[in-house]
Amino acid sequence: MAINFLQNGTIMDRLDAMATLLSVVETGSFSAASRKLRVPVTTVSRRVAELEAHLRTQLLQRTTRKVTLTDAGxxxxxxxxxVLEQIGEAERNAAGEYQSPRGELTVTAPLVFGRMHLVPIIAEFMAQFVDVRLNCRFHDRNLDLQDEGIDIAIRVGPLPDSRWRxxxxxxxxxxxxxxxxxxxRRGEPRALADLEAHDCVGFHGFDPKGNWLFPSPDGASAIPIHSRITFDTIDSAIDAGIAGIGLIRVLSYHVRPAIRSGLLREVLAEFAPPEMPVQIIHRHDELVPLKVRAFIDFVMPRLQTALAL
Structure with a gap:
């Protein structure tokens, strides 16, 4: 019987059931939890059912579309x-992560930022800290540190979540x-109205409805642009700008090497929107593993240099 499995089983059985329940909640379905844990859906369903039988209460409300927690769940x-976080902390402590930098470190950053700025620094870091293994996840969407098991993240813009350092x-x-x-060939634009007479290189990520947004006393002004060519990758848009096809609008770190080398030149700087902060964040643990401290201390001064104009 299911109830005997958890009552008479090991502590590991109970922990496996808890971890499975968390995966179902975090992913939103039994099938997604199955893929995350790499076990059959029947195993996921059985573990949750056994946990509910052991507790004599329903933890999840199941529908055809989603899974939600009950008031007891x-x-x-x-x-x-x-409980699982404390166990993980104890294991990391026992494994020596707090005595010397070692173990796996999961890092996330925006895609282009990671490729341009983090990868060269990471190569130096790995040469110096040979007992640290890196799992790099470069995405243009913000991954949740808690749900995705992220140790360190590079974030651009204000931080809405204060749970992290x-x-x-x-x-x-x-x-x-x-x-x-x-x-x-075409002259340098001196005012936003001059954009009408210029060819521009469009980028789907920054050009809503073919406009470029600039600050104004009313909040923001949408300036129509004439895009003879539009890309869905930032690298292609930058290459087009370097090739002389037209004006491009990107983030400063995307084109800093090209500006420094003279391949590109900035215009309309006085109309630029306010700067956005770049921050490095990590989970707010009382005892921070040395691998996290070592990585942050190593990359911060190098990234500060890379971002400096």
Whole structure:
């Protein structure tokens, strides 16, 4: 019987059941939890059912579309999460993560930022800290540190969540630039109204409805642009700008190497929106593993240099 499984089983059985329940809650379905845990759906369903039988209460409300917590399940899941976090902390302590930098470190950052700035630094870090293994997840969507098991994240913009410790690296801004060849042929725009007479390179990520947004006394002004070509990747848009096709609008760190080398030149700087902070964050644990401290201390001064104009 299911109730005997948990009553007479090991502590590991109980912990497996708790971890499975958390996966179902975090992913939103039994099938998604199955994929995350890499076990059959029947195993996921059985573990949750055995846990509910052991507790003599229903933890999840199941429908054809989603899984939600019951009134009894919500506080139980909070306790399960805390228990599993404390066990993980104890294991990391026992494994020596608090005595020397070692173990796996999961880091996330925006896609282009990670490729341009973090990868070269990571190569140096790994050469110095040989007992640390890195799992890098570069995405343009913000991954949840808790749910995704992220140790460290690089974030651009204000932080809506105060659960994490944050340290400021620098700031970035939106910039308009073009190649010196294009500006020599077409002239340099001096005012936003001048954009109407210029060819622009569109990028789907920054150009809602074919407009570029700039600050104004009323909040923001949508300036129509003439895009002869539009891309869905930032690298392609930058290459087009360097090739002299037209003006491009990207984030400053995207084009800093090209501006420094003279391949691109910034224009309309006085109309740029306010800067956005770049911060490095990590989970707010009382005892921070040395691998986390070592990584932050190593990358911060190097990223600050990379972001400096």
């Amino acid at each position: 919500a506080p139980y899941v909070l306790v399960c999460r805390k 944050a340290r400021r690296i620098g700031a970035i801004r939106r910039v308009v630039c073009a190649s010196p060849d294009y500006l020599a």
